[in-house]
Amino acid sequence: GENVEQHPSTLSVQEGDSAVIKCTYSDSASNYFPWYKQELGKGPQLIIDIRSNVGEKKDQRIAVTLNKTAKHFSLHITETQPEDSAVYFCAASIRGGSNDYKLSFGAGTTVTVRA
């Protein structure tokens, strides 16, 4: 199956600075890469996703980049704010049949934004 590795496991940034989280995947058949944010006491929530036919996607202060050749993708958060403090998970989905709907998650990154 797909193996997704995520780094770093913890990240502390000063408010207003940028945060970058990196993930690698193992299966070249993966074609969908979402990022989920989990706030304390809640379930994960999708914040942005990217498909394999796109190299970069941006949504306000959040951007995701994908390098298919190297099999890695990254989440970039600019101008961090206290409400960005959370656990972030990357994930990957392999193309084909029911695999389209199954996600393999990274281990998570705990982001702390210091005021």
Added chain:
Amino acid sequence: DVKVTQSSRYLVKRTGEKVFLECVQDMDHENMFWYRQDPGLGLRLIYFSYDVKMKEKGDIPEGYSVSREKKERFSLILESASTNQTSMYLCASSFVGRASREQFFGPGTRLTVL
């Protein structure tokens, strides 16, 4: 708003007990999932259901079974709970055949097996 609800936020059970975790979604999603979340391991898929009475094993199905008798409800069953099943359990749901593959998660059930 999509809503996925889980029957309990916290649950304490004893070794050997049969445990039922219930999940209900109100968005008519075809897919439903059960994950367990452990520190340093992320979310790992236990079972997946793409239709009523249909199920597929995930990455860690050992010690678990599932039931889906109605489209909106997906149950996770621990036949004989063990201490290594102490974890956070998350239910999720999603559509089939849509442009979006977004999974919607419930708030989780923290299960402690003593």
